[in-house]
Amino acid sequence: MKNWMRKLARHYQKTRDLYPEQKLLLVFDIDGTILDMRYMILRILKLFDKSHSTAFFKDLKLSDINFNENQVEELLGQLKIPGQQSKEIFDWYLEHRWSSTSILESHRPFLGVVEVIRWFQIQPNTYVGLNTGRPESIRNDTLRSLNKLGEEYKVSFTDDLLYMNPYGWDMKVSEGKVAGLRHFQKGGYRIFAFVDNEPENLRAVSEIDEYREILLLHANTIFESKRKRLPGSTMSGKVYDITELIPERALPSHVQFVWHGANDEANLRQFLASNIHWAEYDVRMDPDGDNLILRHDSFERTPMQEHEEFLLLEHILKLHKKMDKSLKLDLKEGGLLIDKIVEVLKASGFDSSQLWFNGNVEVLQEDRFRKLAKAYPRAIKQCPIDFLTPIILSVPDKAKEMLDIFRGWGINRFSVNWKTPYMRQLLDQIDKWGFEVNLYNIPDLESFLKAVLLLPRSITSDFNFPKWHYYGRGAGENLKHYEYSIRRSP
Numbered sequence: 102m103k104n105w106m107r108k109l110a111r112h113y114q115k116t117r118d119l120y121p122e123q124k125l126l127l128v129f130d131i132d133g134t135i136l137d138m139r140y141m142i143l144r145i146l147k148l149f150d151k152s153h154s155t156a157f158f159k160d161l162k163l164s165d166i167n168f169n170e171n172q173v174e175e176l177l178g179q180l181k182i183p184g185q186q187s188k189e190i191f192d193w194y195l196e197h198r199w200s201s202t203s204i205l206e207s208h209r210p211f212l213g214v215v216e217v218i219r220w221f222q223i224q225p226n227t228y229v230g231l232n233t234g235r236p237e238s239i240r241n242d243t244l245r246s247l248n249k250l251g252e253e254y255k256v257s258f259t260d261d262l263l264y265m266n267p268y269g270w271d272m273k274v275s276e277g278k279v280a281g282l283r284h285f286q287k288g289g290y291r292i293f294a295f296v297d298n299e300p301e302n303l304r305a306v307s308e309i310d311e312y313r314e315i316l317l318l319h320a321n322t323i324f325e326s327k328r329k330r331l332p333g334s335t336m337s338g339k340v341y342d343i344t345e346l347i348p349e350r351a352l353p354s355h356v357q358f359v360w361h362g363a364n365d366e367a368n369l370r371q372f373l374a375s376n377i378h379w380a381e382y383d384v385r386m387d388p389d390g391d392n393l394i395l396r397h398d399s400f401e402r403t404p405m406q407e408h409e410e411f412l413l414l415e416h417i418l419k420l421h422k423k424m425d426k427s428l429k430l431d432l433k434e435g436g437l438l439i440d441k442i443v444e445v446l447k448a449s450g451f452d453s454s455q456l457w458f459n460g461n462v463e464v465l466q467e468d469r470f471r472k473l474a475k476a477y478p479r480a481i482k483q484c485p486i487d488f489l490t491p492i493i494l495s496v497p498d499k500a501k502e503m504l505d506i507f508r509g510w511g512i513n514r515f516s517v518n519w520k521t522p523y524m525r526q527l528l529d530q531i532d533k534w535g536f537e538v539n540l541y542n543i544p545d546l547e548s549f550l551k552a553v554l555l556l557p558r559s560i561t562s563d564f565n566f567p568k569w570h571y572y573g574r575g576a577g578e579n580l581k582h583y584e585y586s587i588r589r590s591p
């Protein structure tokens with residue numbers, strides 16, 4: 102197995118199966134493993150220039166920094182800064198790098214790592230611990246900064262799961278790591294994996310792990326001790342890729358998944374063969390006004406195409422009935438559409454709980470939402486609320502009044518576009534009010550999994566995930582579809 106994240110997922114599952122009742126712990130180093138220290142180095146050096154009116158680092162870019170936070174002297178040498186000034190800069194760097202402001206303002210995580218942490222934090226009886234070479238004196242700053250950057254991912258770190266180097270700054274770091282793992286073990290945790298960017302630390306841990314129960318993961322970022330010291334069983338990796346970490350079978354069962362826009366035969370066939378329980382259809386009246394058809398675009402926007410064929414809603418209802426799957430209907434029009442839908446659904450004998458209606462408030466208006474709520478009390482009635490984002494984030498009390506009005510119409514779920522600016526803050530606010538949220542417009546597997554990690558009530562997605570052998574095509578705005586390609590295996 103080549104991918105470290107896939108290996109981590111397997112090893113976690115294996116440990117879970119062996120010890121179903123125990124508290125499992127994944128342990129992370131911080132600097133160079135969770136945090137990309139190049140940001141801190143860059144910020145401190147630029148700050149030197151600024152406060153000394155010099156220009157040593159005017160052209161220095163993130164990508165120029167190939168050294169870790171303890172090797173800044175080498176970096177200065179490479180930049181050919183004369184000895185006396187170099188010493189002055191280095192002393193200044195040492196003095197400022199662990200200041201509270203530096204810790205709070207310049208520490209950035211590697212891409213994907215916070216998602217990996219969140220994934221394990223939402224698993225039952227599973228915890229994430231931190232084991233760092235930083236000393237106790239910066240415990241509070243460490244927790245504050247990590248919790249600040251974890252906030253929008255709903256990740257939090259607690260005092261009891263942070264172990265700091267008892268020997269002080271840069272002293273006996275590997276021994277400190279071993280002591281940290283022992284400390285967590287004494288606390289009743291079974292450690293299933295340890296992630297660190299320093300081979301020396303991984304080696305020290307491998308020496309105390311007699312039964313090889315702790316998977317050693319080497320974050321191959323920028324490391325200090327020589328590569329050859331990496332113990333044999335270690336998996337190395339550079340990218341925290343959640344699409345390798347999270348398999349379909351591990352998706353949380355309390356989030357509802359909806360296959361978006363299954364309006365055509367090809368998409369529909371994919372959906373029916375999938376494990377997904379809900380499909381969304383765009384419902385309109387046909388041009389003659391007789392039948393309910395599936396079509397994303399209005400006829401004004403995209404005129405009827407030559408040889409265009411429509412699927413009828415009634416056909417879909419039969420298929421869903423047969424396969425025992427549920428339906429989400431995106432109601433694209435007001436007018437007679439709602440009466441017609443109520444009539445057709447009545448004939449089909451669907452239970453309220455298998456139905457979900459989505460419509461824009463300006464299209465359906467109060468009376469049609471009330472009509473749906475009356476006919477289908479147990480169904481999900483939903484409207485998108487992206488248009489309220491600026492109000493929700495700036496005048497929340499007013500926005501809450503609006504949402505309460507919609508709730509009064511029978512609407513019981515609010516839908517949020519994944520690509521809305523400030524989406525995470527928006528979601529957080531709606532969560533706090535206790536409303537159910539659907540996330541939609543999620544383009545690919547990585548975004549889908551990120552959405553899953555936020556644990557909304559439901560997620561509507563195209564399921565265009567070749568990695569999972571799902572080839573959903575979406576609703577086809579202007580009759581266009583997302584594309585995908587299937588590669589031949591080598």
Ligand SMILES: [Mg+2]
Nearest residue numbers: 130132133298
């Ligand atoms: Mg480190």
